[in-house]
Amino acid sequence: MNIQTALNKASKILRNSSSGTPKLDSEILLSKVVKKNRQYLILNFDHELKKENIKLFNFLLERRKKGEPIAYLINKKEFWKKNFYINKDVLIPRPDTELLVEETLKLFNANSKLSILDIGTGSGCILLSILDERKNFFGTGIDISKKAINVARFNAKMHQLRNRTKFYNSDIDKFLIGKYDLILSNPPYIKQEDLKYLEKDVKDFEPKLALDGGKDGFSEVKKVIGKTSMLLKKNGKFILEIGFRQKNRILSILKRNNFFINKVIKDYGKNDRCIISTKI
Numbered sequence: 001m002n003i004q005t006a007l008n009k010a011s012k013i014l015r016n017s018s019s020g021t022p023k024l025d026s027e028i029l030l031s032k033v034v035k036k037n038r039q040y041l042i043l044n045f046d047h048e049l050k051k052e053n054i055k056l057f058n059f060l061l062e063r064r065k066k067g068e069p070i071a072y073l074i075n076k077k078e079f080w081k082k083n084f085y086i087n088k089d090v091l092i093p094r095p096d097t098e099l100l101v102e103e104t105l106k107l108f109n110a111n112s113k114l115s116i117l118d119i120g121t122g123s124g125c126i127l128l129s130i131l132d133e134r135k136n137f138f139g140t141g142i143d144i145s146k147k148a149i150n151v152a153r154f155n156a157k158m159h160q161l162r163n164r165t166k167f168y169n170s171d172i173d174k175f176l177i178g179k180y181d182l183i184l185s186n187p188p189y190i191k192q193e194d195l196k197y198l199e200k201d202v203k204d205f206e207p208k209l210a211l212d213g214g215k216d217g218f219s220e221v222k223k224v225i226g227k228t229s230m231l232l233k234k235n236g237k238f239i240l241e242i243g244f245r246q247k248n249r250i251l252s253i254l255k256r257n258n259f260f261i262n263k264v265i266k267d268y269g270k271n272d273r274c275i276i277s278t279k280i
């Protein structure tokens with residue numbers, strides 16, 4: 001079978017699944033299989049595929065057909081300016097989360113020297129993207145999932161940032177190490193009863209630990225804010241990602257914990273997504 005026939009067949013298979021982009025998905029998966037970019041596929045339509053590659057392609061297509069996200073199938077997701085290694089142990093980085101990186105870079109110039117903490121680091125995408133842009137920052141990432149910490153460490157090594165990072169496998173409730181100039185967090189913030197309404201790709205494949213915000217969606221956020229008020233230096237900044245319609249309640253929790261609110265930022269969908277505050 002040549003590349004063109006394989007891609008046509010694959011698009012047909014995925015057209016009857018939840019994939020909204022069957023042609024693109026087929027090209028991405030075949031690129032992964034033949035270890036070449038998509039341009040190569042288009043330019044070599046009549047190239048015959050090896051038997052073992054057809055077998056592997058079919059295996060990936062079957063998984064995609066069942067809804068498994070592309071990022072888990074190719075073990076890769078682009079975030080900010082880099083590719084990150086991703087597997088089913090970590091949340092797939094979202095474009096809206098890039099706001100946390102963008103706001104940090106606006107607040108601190110290239111000469112700043114800061115110690116930063118990322119709570120619920122997952123793949124390490126937020127922390128590592130910032131460290132890559134700010135050579136004098138030192139970063140600590142913590143996560144309750146040991147497997148997620150392994151992924152974050154792997155990404156730090158891949159991006160040559162291991163010497164400026166420390167990772168701990170810990171529940172934020174039990175973490176007491178260090179004092180920080182800046183704390184960032186994208187905690188789990190989805191109400192338990194709303195988990196079942198998430199897209200199939202998310203609810204069936206992404207780690208519950210990364211999504212589940214407890215009964216009212218605020219249980220992890222409250223822990224993160226309480227602990228941040230202890231670990232952040234005076235006048236230190238706190239940048240927090242929040243969920244849909246959580247702004248007002250979180251602003252009052254922050255104020256109660258002695259944070260001054262600097263600004264609330266909307267995401268690309270015009271929803272309140274990120275709060276910047278200062279410990280007073």
Ligand SMILES: C[S@@+](CC[C@H](N)C(=O)[O-])C[C@H]1O[C@@H](n2cnc3c(N)ncnc32)[C@H](O)[C@@H]1O
Binds near residue numbers: 119187188220
């Ligand atoms: C929404 S994900 C964010 C992952 C990554 N920072 C990102 O933005 O893509 C939340 C992360 O918090 C971690 N987590 C959940 N509860 C935690 C807790 N109590 N203490 C520390 N980490 C926690 C999860 O394992 C998950 O990796």
